[in-house]
Amino acid sequence: MSASSDETLHITPLNALHKELGGRMVPFAGYEMPVQFPSGILTEHKHTRAAAGLFDVSHMGQVRITGADPAKSIERLVPGDVQALEVGRMRYTMFTNEAGGILDDLMINKRADDLLVIVNAACKQQDIALLQAGLPDCKVEYLADRALLALQGPEAVAVLARLNPQIAALQFGQGAEILLDGISCFVTRSGYTGEDGCEISLPADAADAFARKLLAQPEVKPIGLGARDSLRxxxxxxxxGHDIDTTTSPIEAGLTWTISKRRRAEGGFPGAGIIQKQLAEGVTRKRVGLRPEGRAPAREGTDILDISGNKIGMITSGGFGPSVDAPVAMGYVAAASAAIDTSINLLVRGKPLPARISAMPFITKRYAKA
Amino acid sequence: MTLYFTKDHEWIDVAGDTGTVGITVYAQEQLGDVVFVELPEPGRGVKQGGEMAVVESVKAASEVYAPVSGSVVESNDALAADPSLVNQDAEGAGWFTKIKLSDSGELGGLMDRAGYDAFVKSLG
Known part of the structure; x- marks a missing residue:
C-alpha cells in the first residue's frame, strides 16, 4: 500500500514531478509510478472525461525500426496490415505466438523514414528481443531517451493547439512531428481512455518542463494509473496480461477488426493457421462486456456462471466505472452465452451476483472523426 | 463511550454492551474512493479478527474485520445509498455496524487513540 523503496525499480523522467504533486507511488511493471494523486481516482477519471488529463506513460517501450522495408518485415510477427499504412498513420496490432496467442499488443506508427512501435512496459525486453530476432534485415533501436505523455479528454486537443495550432489538423489515428513549446515532438491523435486526445513522444530531458507547462493550463490535471485503468x-x-495474453487469440478477444482481408487470406504471421481456422469456423469462447446488477463490483478472477449455475467463463478486468456510475467488467464466456443481454451470474464472495452480457464500450467514445 | 482501535485500522466506540464500528480516517485514505460497502445482516455473529464487512474502492476490494466478538445489531443503511460517506466522515457518519459485545475483555487487546496514532506513524 505504501511507496516501495525497492532500489531495482526504474523511474520515468517525471518521477520527481509525480512526487511533488503528491502522487501515491507504487511499483508497476518494474517502474515506480503514481497510482493516484491527492484528488483520487474518481475525480481524476471524471476530470479526464470532462476536460483534460495528463498521463505519464514513459514506462512504455518506444522502439524505432529502420531498414529496406520495415513495414513488410514486421508483418512476420504481427497480423496487422502494416504495409497498407500510409505515412503519418498508426495501427493497433499484436505480436502472436505459434498457438495464435498474444505475446503483447502494440501500436505501430508509420513515419517517413521508420516505424515507431509502442509496446507495453512489462513486455518491453521480450518484445525488443523478438523484433531483433525476427527482423534481421532491420535495425531495431530502443529509444531509452524518449518520454511518452498522453493528454486525454475533450479539451486535450484545444490545450495542445494553444501551443501549436497544427495539432488541430491531426485526425484520430494520425501522427506527425510537431514543434510544441520549442520541443520537437512526435504527436499522435490517439489514446487509451475512449476520449479524444494525443500521445506525445518527446526527448526525456524536456519532459519535466513540458509536463509542467501542460499542467499550468487550467483544463489539465495529472492522472494516475488507477484512473487510466478505469477509463480504459x-x-x-x-x-x-489480463484481458489478452498468450492463451487468448485475437479472434477470441474480439480483435478480428485489427486483421485486414489481405492478412486473413495470406497469413504469414505466427499462429496464422490457427487464427485462420478460428476465422473460418468460429471460436469456442469470446471476450464480452459484463454489467453486474446493483452496486457491487466484480473483480478479475471472478467466475462467470450461466443461469443454471454452470461455469462458463471468468472475468479478466472488473471494477467500478465512475462515468457509468455502476460496476463494469469484461471477461471470456463460452460462445453460446456471448450474446448481448444474456443473463448470467457472477460468483462474488461465494454468492451469485446477477449480471448480463453487455455491449462495449460502456461509455460513448468521443474520438475525433477519422 | 470509549474509543478503541485495531491494527487492521478499524475503530469501535463502546457504550454499555454495544459498540459502533467503522474504519479509520487512515484506512479510508489508503483505500481511496469507496464505491461499495457490503455489510452484515443484523443478527449475524462475528468473531474478533474475523471478516465482518467488505469495502470496495475503484481499484480493489478489502475485508473489514470485527474488532470484537458478538452479534450485529444494526448496519448503516446510509452506506448503500452513499458509500462515499466512508471517505467523507470515516469516524462518524461513515460507520459500518453496531455490535453487541459478547466479551468486553477483548477490548483490553485494542489500542486507544494515542496508541493507534503512534502505530500509524510507525507505518511511515
Whole structure:
C-alpha cells in the first residue's frame, strides 16, 4: 500500500514531478509510478472525461525500426496490415505466438523514414528481443531517451493547439512531428481512455518542463494509473496480461477488426493457421462486456456462471466505472452465452451476483472523426 | 463511550454492551474512493479478527474485520445509498455496524487513540 523503496525499480523522467504533486507511488511493471494523486481516482477519471488529463506513460517501450522495408518485415510477427499504412498513420496490432496467442499488443506508427512501435512496459525486453530476432534485415533501436505523455479528454486537443495550432489538423489515428513549446515532438491523435486526445513522444530531458507547462493550463490535471485503468475499462479496451495474453487469440478477444482481408487470406504471421481456422469456423469462447446488477463490483478472477449455475467463463478486468456510475467488467464466456443481454451470474464472495452480457464500450467514445 | 482501535485500522466506540464500528480516517485514505460497502445482516455473529464487512474502492476490494466478538445489531443503511460517506466522515457518519459485545475483555487487546496514532506513524 505504501511507496516501495525497492532500489531495482526504474523511474520515468517525471518521477520527481509525480512526487511533488503528491502522487501515491507504487511499483508497476518494474517502474515506480503514481497510482493516484491527492484528488483520487474518481475525480481524476471524471476530470479526464470532462476536460483534460495528463498521463505519464514513459514506462512504455518506444522502439524505432529502420531498414529496406520495415513495414513488410514486421508483418512476420504481427497480423496487422502494416504495409497498407500510409505515412503519418498508426495501427493497433499484436505480436502472436505459434498457438495464435498474444505475446503483447502494440501500436505501430508509420513515419517517413521508420516505424515507431509502442509496446507495453512489462513486455518491453521480450518484445525488443523478438523484433531483433525476427527482423534481421532491420535495425531495431530502443529509444531509452524518449518520454511518452498522453493528454486525454475533450479539451486535450484545444490545450495542445494553444501551443501549436497544427495539432488541430491531426485526425484520430494520425501522427506527425510537431514543434510544441520549442520541443520537437512526435504527436499522435490517439489514446487509451475512449476520449479524444494525443500521445506525445518527446526527448526525456524536456519532459519535466513540458509536463509542467501542460499542467499550468487550467483544463489539465495529472492522472494516475488507477484512473487510466478505469477509463480504459469503461472504453472496453484490453489490458495486456489480463484481458489478452498468450492463451487468448485475437479472434477470441474480439480483435478480428485489427486483421485486414489481405492478412486473413495470406497469413504469414505466427499462429496464422490457427487464427485462420478460428476465422473460418468460429471460436469456442469470446471476450464480452459484463454489467453486474446493483452496486457491487466484480473483480478479475471472478467466475462467470450461466443461469443454471454452470461455469462458463471468468472475468479478466472488473471494477467500478465512475462515468457509468455502476460496476463494469469484461471477461471470456463460452460462445453460446456471448450474446448481448444474456443473463448470467457472477460468483462474488461465494454468492451469485446477477449480471448480463453487455455491449462495449460502456461509455460513448468521443474520438475525433477519422 | 470509549474509543478503541485495531491494527487492521478499524475503530469501535463502546457504550454499555454495544459498540459502533467503522474504519479509520487512515484506512479510508489508503483505500481511496469507496464505491461499495457490503455489510452484515443484523443478527449475524462475528468473531474478533474475523471478516465482518467488505469495502470496495475503484481499484480493489478489502475485508473489514470485527474488532470484537458478538452479534450485529444494526448496519448503516446510509452506506448503500452513499458509500462515499466512508471517505467523507470515516469516524462518524461513515460507520459500518453496531455490535453487541459478547466479551468486553477483548477490548483490553485494542489500542486507544494515542496508541493507534503512534502505530500509524510507525507505518511511515
Amino acid at each position: 475499462l469503461e472504453a472496453g479496451l484490453c489490458l495486456y
